[in-house]
Amino acid sequence: MSQEFSLPLSGLNCGSCVAKVEQVLSTNTSISQYSVTKAELTLTTSLSEQNVIEIISQLGYSVPEEKVITLYLAGLNCGRCVKKTTEAVETLSHSTILSISKTELSLNTIHSTESVVSLIESIGFQASEIPLALEGKSSSKESDNKAITNKPEKPEFNTEKTTQLILSGMTCASCVSSVESIISTVHNVQSVRVNLAERTALVIGDINEVDVIQAIEKGGYGAEISLNEEQRRKRQKELYLKTTTAHKKNTILSLAIGAPLMLWGVFGGNMQINTINDQLAWGVIGLICLGLLLTAGKHFFVNAWKAFTHHRATMDTLVALGTGSAWLYSMALVISPEFFPEQARHVYFEATAMILGLITLGNLIETKARNRTSSAIEKLLNLQPQTATVIKDGKEIELPVSQVLQDMIIKIKPGEKIPVDGVLISGESYLDEAMLTGEPLPSLKTINDTVHAGTINQQGSFTFKATNVGEHTMLARIITMVRNAQSSKPNIAKLADKISAVFVPSVMIIAIVSALIWYNLGPEPTSSYMLVVATTVLIIACPCALGLATPMSVTVGIGKAAEFGALIKDADVLQTASTVDTVVVDKTGTLTEGKPTVSKVMNFHDYTEQQVIILAAAVESHSEHPLAQAVMAYLNQYSLDLVTATEFNAQLGLGASAKVDGNTIFIGNMTYLSQNNIALPQAELSPSSTPLFVATHKQCIGVIEVSDTIRTDSALAVKQFTELGINVVMLTGDRKETAEHVAKQLGISQVIAGVLPDGKAQAIKDLQLQNHKVAMIGDGINDAPALAQAEVGIAMGNGSDVAIESAHLTLMNHSLRTAVSAIELSKATMTNMKQNLFGAFIYNMIGIPIAAGILFPFTGMLLSPVIAGAAMALSSITVVTNANRLRLFTPSYQLNTQQPTQPPAQGASHD
Numbered sequence: 001m002s003q004e005f006s007l008p009l010s011g012l013n014c015g016s017c018v019a020k021v022e023q024v025l026s027t028n029t030s031i032s033q034y035s036v037t038k039a040e041l042t043l044t045t046s047l048s049e050q051n052v053i054e055i056i057s058q059l060g061y062s063v064p065e066e067k068v069i070t071l072y073l074a075g076l077n078c079g080r081c082v083k084k085t086t087e088a089v090e091t092l093s094h095s096t097i098l099s100i101s102k103t104e105l106s107l108n109t110i111h112s113t114e115s116v117v118s119l120i121e122s123i124g125f126q127a128s129e130i131p132l133a134l135e136g137k138s139s140s141k142e143s144d145n146k147a148i149t150n151k152p153e154k155p156e157f158n159t160e161k162t163t164q165l166i167l168s169g170m171t172c173a174s175c176v177s178s179v180e181s182i183i184s185t186v187h188n189v190q191s192v193r194v195n196l197a198e199r200t201a202l203v204i205g206d207i208n209e210v211d212v213i214q215a216i217e218k219g220g221y222g223a224e225i226s227l228n229e230e231q232r233r234k235r236q237k238e239l240y241l242k243t244t245t246a247h248k249k250n251t252i253l254s255l256a257i258g259a260p261l262m263l264w265g266v267f268g269g270n271m272q273i274n275t276i277n278d279q280l281a282w283g284v285i286g287l288i289c290l291g292l293l294l295t296a297g298k299h300f301f302v303n304a305w306k307a308f309t310h311h312r313a314t315m316d317t318l319v320a321l322g323t324g325s326a327w328l329y330s331m332a333l334v335i336s337p338e339f340f341p342e343q344a345r346h347v348y349f350e351a352t353a354m355i356l357g358l359i360t361l362g363n364l365i366e367t368k369a370r371n372r373t374s375s376a377i378e379k380l381l382n383l384q385p386q387t388a389t390v391i392k393d394g395k396e397i398e399l400p401v402s403q404v405l406q407d408m409i410i411k412i413k414p415g416e417k418i419p420v421d422g423v424l425i426s427g428e429s430y431l432d433e434a435m436l437t438g439e440p441l442p443s444l445k446t447i448n449d450t451v452h453a454g455t456i457n458q459q460g461s462f463t464f465k466a467t468n469v470g471e472h473t474m475l476a477r478i479i480t481m482v483r484n485a486q487s488s489k490p491n492i493a494k495l496a497d498k499i500s501a502v503f504v505p506s507v508m509i510i511a512i513v514s515a516l517i518w519y520n521l522g523p524e525p526t527s528s529y530m531l532v533v534a535t536t537v538l539i540i541a542c543p544c545a546l547g548l549a550t551p552m553s554v555t556v557g558i559g560k561a562a563e564f565g566a567l568i569k570d571a572d573v574l575q576t577a578s579t580v581d582t583v584v585v586d587k588t589g590t591l592t593e594g595k596p597t598v599s600k601v602m603n604f605h606d607y608t609e610q611q612v613i614i615l616a617a618a619v620e621s622h623s624e625h626p627l628a629q630a631v632m633a634y635l636n637q638y639s640l641d642l643v644t645a646t647e648f649n650a651q652l653g654l655g656a657s658a659k660v661d662g663n664t665i666f667i668g669n670m671t672y673l674s675q676n677n678i679a680l681p682q683a684e685l686s687p688s689s690t691p692l693f694v695a696t697h698k699q700c701i702g703v704i705e706v707s708d709t710i711r712t713d714s715a716l717a718v719k720q721f722t723e724l725g726i727n728v729v730m731l732t733g734d735r736k737e738t739a740e741h742v743a744k745q746l747g748i749s750q751v752i753a754g755v756l757p758d759g760k761a762q763a764i765k766d767l768q769l770q771n772h773k774v775a776m777i778g779d780g781i782n783d784a785p786a787l788a789q790a791e792v793g794i795a796m797g798n799g800s801d802v803a804i805e806s807a808h809l810t811l812m813n814h815s816l817r818t819a820v821s822a823i824e825l826s827k828a829t830m831t832n833m834k835q836n837l838f839g840a841f842i843y844n845m846i847g848i849p850i851a852a853g854i855l856f857p858f859t860g861m862l863l864s865p866v867i868a869g870a871a872m873a874l875s876s877i878t879v880v881t882n883a884n885r886l887r888l889f890t891p892s893y894q895l896n897t898q899q900p901t902q903p904p905a906q907g908a909s910h911d
Contacts, residue, residue: 002032002044002045002046003044003045003046004033004042004043004044005042005043005049006040006041006042006043006093006094007040007041007049007052007053007056007063007094008039008040008041008063008064008093008094008110008111009021009036009037009038009039009040009041009056009061009062009063010061010062010063010064011060011061011062012037012038012039012061013038014038017038017061018036018037018038020059021036021041021056021059021061022034022036024055024059025043025055028045028047028055030045030046030047031043031044031045031047032044032045040093041056063110064110064111065110066094066108066109066110067108067109067110068098068106068107068108069106069107069109069113069116069129070104070105070106070107070129071104071105071107071113071116071117071120071127071128071129072103072104072127072128072129073085073102073103073104073105073120073125073126073127074103074125074126074127074128075124075125075126075470076102076103076125082100082102084123085100085105085120085123085125086100088119088120088122088123089105089107089116089119089120091119092109092111092116092119093110094109094110094111095107095108095109095110095111096108096109105120105127113129124402124403126405161204161205161206161207162202162203162204162484163202163203163204163207163209163212163225164200164201164202164203164225164226164232164483164487165200165201165202165203165212165213165216165223165224165225165226166199166200166223166224166225166226166232166235166236166239167179167194167199167200167201167216167221167222167223168199168221168222168223168239169220169221169222169303169306170194170196170199170221171303171314171315171316171544172196172314172315172316172500172504172543172544172547174312174313174314174315174500174501174503174504174543174547175196175221175314175547176194176196176497176500176547177497177498177500177501178219178221178310178312178314178501179194179201179216179219179221180192180193180194180201182215182216182218182219182221183201183203183212183215183216185215186207186208186211186212186215187207187208187211188205188206188207188208189203189204189205189207189212190204190205191203191204191205192204193487193488193489194487195486195487195551195555196547196548196551197370197548197551197552197554197555197883198236198370198486198487198551198555199236199239200226200232200487201223201487202483202484202487202488209225213225219310220306220307220309220310220312230381230384233378233381240367240371243367244364244367244368246299247360247361247363247364247367248364249296250295250296250297250356250357250360251296251357251360251361251364253292253295253296253357254292254296254297254353254354254356254357254360255353255354255357255358255361257288257289257292257353258350258352258353258354258355258356258357259354259357261285261349261350261353261354262350262354262866264350265350271346271347271350272345272346272347273333273334273337273345273347274337274342274345279334279335279337282330282334282347282349283331283334283335285347285349286327286330286331286334286347286349289327289349289352289353290327290331292352292353292356293323293324293327293352293356296356296357296360297319297320297323297356299316300316300319300320300323300356301316301320301324303316304316304317304319304320304321313504313505313508314504314543315504315542315543315544317504317508318504318507318508318538318539318541319355319356319359319538319539321508321511321538322355322534322535322536322538322539322865323351323352323355323356323535323539325531325534325535325538326348326349326351326352326355326531326535326865327348327349327352329348329527329531330347330348330349330352333345333346333347334347340525340527341524341525341527346528348531348532348535348865350866351535351864351865351866354866354869355539355865355866355868355869358866358869358870358872358873359539359869359872359873361873362872362873362874362876362877363873363876365873365877365880366544366548366873366876366877366880369877369880369881369884370548370552370880372884372887379563380454380475380478380479380482380562381479383417383453383454383455383475384401384417384419384453384454384475385401385416385417385418385419386400386401387399387400387401387419388400388401388404388410388419388420389410389411389412389413389416390404390408390409390410390411391409391410391411391463392408392409396411401419401420402470404419404420404466404469405466405469406466406467406468406469407465407466407467408465408466409425409463409464409465409466410422410463410464410465410466411461411462411463412429412457412461412462412463412464413457413461414429414457414458414459414460414461415456415457415458416456416457417453417454417455417456417457418431418451418452418453418454418455418456418457418464419453420453420466420467420468420469420470420473421450421451421452421453421466421467421468421469421472421473421474422450422451422464422465422466422467422468423448423449423450423451423464423465423467424445424446424447424448424449424450424451424462424463424464425447425463425464425465426447426462426463427447427460427461427462427463428444428445428446428447428460428462429444429445429457429458429459429460429461429462430442430443430444430445430457430458430459430460431443431445431451431455431456431457431458432455432456432457432458433452433455442458445462450467451464452473452474452475453468453473453474453475453476454473454475478562478567478812481567481569482558482559482562482567482568485558485567485568485569485570485571486554486555486558486559486571488554488570488571488572489550489551489554489571489572490550490554490571490572490574490575490833491572491575492550492575492830492833492834492837493550493551493554493571493833496546496547496549496550496837497547499546500543500546500547503541503543503546503844504541504543507537507538507541507848508538510537510848510852511533511534511537511538512534514533514534514537514852514853515530515531515533515534516530518530518533518853522853529853529862532862532864532865533851533852533853533862535865535868536851536852536862536863536864536865536868537848537851537852539851539865539868539869539872540847540848540850540851540863540868540869540871540872541844541847541848541851541872542840542843542844542847542872542875542876544875544876544879545836545839545840545843545844545875545876545878545879546837546840546841546844548836548876548879548880548883549833549836549837549839549840549879550833550836550837552836552879552880552883552884553829553832553833553836553883553886554571554574554829554833555883556829556832556883556884556886556887557574557825557826557828557829557832557886558571558574560825560886560887560889561822561825564818564821564891565811565812565813565815565818566809566810566811566812566818566819566821566822566825567809567810567811567812568808568809568822569807569808569809569810570808573792573808573809573826574825574826574829574830575826575830576773576791576792576808576826577775577792577809577822577823577826577827578823578826578827578829578830579773579791580726580773580774580775580791580792580823581725581726581727581772581773582726582727582728582729582767582772582773582774582775583721583726583727583728583729583774583775583776583777583819583823584729584730584731584752584763584764584767584774584775584776584777584786584790585728585729585730585731585748585776585777585778585816586731586732586776586777586778586779586783587730587731587732587734587739587742588626588708588732588734589626589778589779589796590711590777590778590779590796590816591710591711591714591730591742591746591816592708592709592710592711592714592742593708593709593710593711594626594708594779595626595708595709596626596627596629596630596690596706596707596708597630597633597634597706597707597708598630598631598633598634598704598705598706599686599689599705599706599707600686600689600704600705601613601634601702601703601704601705602681602683602702602703602704602705603701603702604681604683604699604700604701604702605699605701607701607702609702610638610640611701612694612701612702612704613631613634613635613638613640613704614635614640614641614642614643615643615660615665615694615701616631616665616667616692616694616702616704617631617632617634617635617640617642618642618643618644618645618658618660618665619645619648619656619657619658619660619665619666619667620632620656620667621642621645622645622648622650622656622658623648623650623656626708627690627692627706628656630706631692631704631706634704643660643661644660645658645659645660645665646658646659647659651668651672652756653733653756654668654669654671654672654675654756655667655668655669655672655673655692655693656668657676663696663697664696664697665694665695665696666678666693666694666695666696666697667692667693667694667695667704668692668693669691669692669693669735670691670693670735671754672693673693673695673700676695676697678693678695678697678698678699678700679699679700680693680700681693681700681703683703685703685705685737686705687737687738687740687741688707688738688741688742689705689706689707689738690705690706690707690708690734690735690738691703691704691705691706691735692704692705692706710742710745710746711814711815711816713815713816713817714746714816715745715746715747716817717815717816717817717819717820718746718747718748718816719747720817720820720892721820721823722747724820724823724824724827726823727749727750727772728748728749728750729748729750729751729752729767730742730743730746730748730750730751730752730753731752731755731760731763731776731786732751732752732753732754732755733753733754733755733756734753734754735753735754736751736753736754738753739751739753739754740753760783760785760786761785761786761788761789763786764776764786764789764790765789768789768791773791774790774791774792775790775791775792775793775794775819775823776789776790776792776793776794777794777795777796777816777819778793778794778795778796779795779796783795787807787808792808792809793807793808793809794807794808794809794810794811794819794822795807795809795810795811796811796814809822817891818891820891820892821891821892824891824892825889825891828886828889829886832882832883832885832886835882836879836882836883839875839878839879839882840875840879843871843875847868847871847875850863851863851868
C-alpha cells in the first residue's frame with residue numbers, strides 16, 4: 001500500500017546532489033512519485049520510512065535526527081505576538097512545539113538552532129539560547145566599571161504587567177463604569193482604568209488578552225490590543241478620521257433637512273395637521289425624517305439597543321428616546337389626526353432632524369478638540385527616527401529602528417536623531433536633549449557617555465553601541481509612563497464616575513415623572529406639552545460633559561508636565577501636589593550640584609598633608625559616596641600613590657574605617673569620631689564647607705574640608721516656592737553650621753540638620769503631624785524612605801534608581817524650578833478640573849429643571865427640544881475647550897532665562 005510522506009535532507013549542497021538522488025529514486029519501482037530539493041524529499045511509495053532513509057544513506061547523504069531545543073525570546077508583548085511566533089514556527093517541517101510563552105520556546109525539531117533563531121528574527125522578535133537579559137554582559141572589571149560610570153539616567157517603572165486597549169462604542173460617562181465593571185470580572189485583572197477622553201483602557205494584571213476583549217465585546221462594546229505607542233497612534237488616527245468623516249456627513253445631512261423645516265415654522269409656515277393635504281405633505285416629510293433616523297441617527301439607536309440588551313442606559317439612550325418619541329408622536333398624528341385634540345396637532349419632525357444635526361455637530365467639534373489633548377504624546381513619538389545607520393563588517397547599512405538590536409554599532413551624523421539608547425564609543429558631539437529632559441542647552445557627549453533615543457545630534461559625528469532598544473529605551477519608557485498616568489484617575493474623578501453611573505437612569509425617571517405631571521396637571525393640549533417636556537429633558541441632559549470633565553484635564557496636564565521634564569506617575573499626584581504647603585529639600589545633589597571638591601587640608605601630630613590625603617584615600621577607595629570621590633579626585637590631581645586598605649567598614653551617614661599597614665584609619669564626621677572615643681582637634685572650620693575628620697585609633701591626624709557648589713537656580717526656585725505660599729525646609733545630614741550657611745545663601749528659614757538617613761522619613765512624619773502637606777525633593781538612596789513617606793515624593797532625574805522608584809514625580813532635568821512648575825501645573829490642572837466639573841453640574845442642575853418646565857408659570861413658555869439639543873452639544877464642547885486651555889500653560893520661568901549669579905562654593909555632606 002502506497003503512502004505519501006516527507007523527509008528532511010542534509011548534505012545536499014548543489015544541483016548535482018539533487019540530480020544524483022533523483023536518478024536513484026527514478027529506478028526504484030516501489031516509488032511512484034517524488035520531489036527533491038536540497039533540504040527536503042517528498043514521495044509516494046510502498047516503502048517504509050526506514051527503507052527510504054537507508055537508500056539516502058547509501059548515497060552519502062543523511063536525514064537529520066530530531067532534537068529538543070530551548071530558546072529564550074524577547075519582544076513578545078502580548079497574546080498576538082505569541083500567536084504570530086507560533087504560526088511562524090509551525091511552518092517548519094518535522095517540528096513540534098512543546099511549549100511557548102512570551103519569554104521561552106521549547107521545540108522538537110530536526111532544524112538547526114541557527115535556522116530557528118533566524119526565522120523568529122525575520123518576524124521582528126529576538127531569540128537566543130541564553131537569556132537575553134544576560135547577553136552582552138562582561139565579567140571583566142573594566143566592563144563592570146563602565147556599567148557603573150555610565151548608568152543611564154532613567155525613570156523606573158512598575159514591573160506589573162499592563163495592557164493598553166483601544167475601545168470603541170463608548171459614548172458617555174456611564175459607559176466608563178460599565179466597561180470598568182466588565183473588565184474587572186475577567187480572571188487575574190488587578191485593576192482597570194478607562195479614559196473616556198481617549199477611548200482607551202489600561203488593564204493591570206497577568207491577563208489573557210483574548211478573554212478581556214471577548215468580555216468587552218459581549219458587553220456591547222469593541223476593543224483591540226494596543227501593542228505599542230506607534231501602533232496605537234496609527235490606529236487612533238484611523239478611528240479619528242473615520243469618526244470625523246461620519247460626523248461631518250451626518251451633520252450636513254441632518255441640518256440640510258432640519259434647518260429648512262425649522263425656518264418654515266419660524267417664519268409662520270403651517271406645522272399643524274388639519275387637512276388631507278397636510279397629512280400627505282407631512283407624511284412624506286416624516287418618511288424622509290425616518291430615513292434620516294436610519295442613517296445619520298442609526299448609531300444612536302444601535303448603541304441604545306445594545307445598552308438596553310445589557311441592562312444599561314447611556315447618552316445614546318436619551319437621544320434615541322427623545323428623537324424617536326418626537327418622530328413617533330408626529331407620525332401617529334399624520335396617520336390618525338382624529339385621535340388628537342385640534343390644538344395638539346403640531347408635528348415635531350423638525351425637532352427630530354435638528355436635534356440629530358446639532359448633537360452630531362457637537363460630537364464633531366468635541367472629537368476634534370479631544371484629538372488635540374494628546375499633543376504631548378505626539379511630540380514625544382515624533383522624536384523617534386524611523387531608520388538607523390548600522391555599521392556591520394565595516395559597511396554602513398540603513399535599517400528600520402525596529403530591527404536594531406542590542407550591541408549593534410550605530411553611526412550618527414550631524415543633525416540626525418539618536419535612534420536607540422547606547423554608550424558612545426568613538427567621537428564626540430553636543431546633543432540637544434530639550435524635548436526629552438527640558439534642558440535647554442546642548443549637552444556634550446564624549447566616549448563612555450550615555451546617549452538616549454530621541455535626542456538630536458548637533459555638529460559632530462560619532463558612533464555608539466546600542467544598549468536599550470525598542471520598548472526598553474528611555475524615550476519609550478517615558479511615553480509608557482505618561483500614557484499610563486493619563487489613564488489614571490484622581491479621587492475627584494472617581495466621585496464623578498459614581499455620579500455618572502446613575503445619571504442616565506435618573507434623567508429617564510425625571511423625564512417620566514415630568515411627563516406624567518404635565519399630562520395630569522398641565523394645560524391643554526396636554527399631550528403636546530407632555531411630549532415637549534419629556535423630549536427636552538431627555539435631550540438636554542449631558543452625561544458626556546460630566547464624564548469628560550476630569551479625564552480631559554488629566555490627559556492635558558500630565559502631557560504638559562512631560563513637555564517640561566516632569567514625569568508624573570499617577571493622576572492622584574496632580575490632586576495631592578496642588579495641596580502641598582511645605583517642600584522639604586535634600587541639600588547635597590539637590591540644592592547643590594552634588595559634585596564636591598576638596599577645598600582645604602589640615603594636618604596634625606607630625607602628619608603631612610600628603611599623608612593625610614593618602615590615608616584618607618586608602619579608606620575612601622572602597623566607597624562610592626560623592627565625598628569619597630572628591631578625596632580620590634584630589635589624590636589623583638596631585639599624582640599621589642594609592643595604598644592598600646583592608647577590612648573596610650562603613651556606617652551610613654557617619655563615616656568609614658579600614659586598616660592601612662596594620663593600623664585602623666577612621667574618616668567621617670564629628671559624631672563618628674565621638675562614637676569611636678577620638679578627641680576632636682582644636683581647629684577653625686569654615687562654615688561654608690563640610691569637614692571630614694581623619695584619625696587613627698588614638699588621635700585625629702587631619703581634617704579635609706570639602707565644598708559643593710550651589711546650583712545656579714536653587715535660590716530662584718526657593719523664591720518661587722515662597723511666592724506660591726509654600727514653606728521650604730532644608731533636610732540634611734550635614735552639620736548645623738554648614739547647613740545654616742547654605743540656607744542663608746538661598747533664603748531658607750527652616751533647617752533640619754544632622755539627620756541620619758533613617759531619620760529623614762521621621763522628619764517628614766513630624767511635619768505631617770503638624771498638619772502640613774509635604775513634598776520631598778531628593779536624589780539619593782538614603783532619600784528613598786522620605787520620598788515614599790511624603791504626600792508627594794519628587795526625585796531628581798540624575799539621582800539613584802531607588803530614589804526615582806520611591807518617588808511619585810521624577811524630574812528629568814537637574815533644575816529645581818521644574819519642581820516649582822510641576823506644582824504650579826498641578827494647581828492649574830485641579831482648577832481646570834473643578835471648573836469643568838462645576839460647569840457640568842451647574843449645566844445639568846439648571847438645564848434639566850428648565851427643560852421640565854419649572855419656568856412655565858412665570859414665562860408661559862417651554863424650552864424647545866431643538867434648543868435643548870444645541871445646549872447639550874455646547875456643554876461638552878465647553879468642557880473640552882476649557883481643558884485644552886491647559887495646553888497654553890507656561891511655567892513661571894523658562895529654563896533659558898538668565899540665570900542668577902552663581903553663589904560661592906558651599907559645603908557638602910554625607911546626606
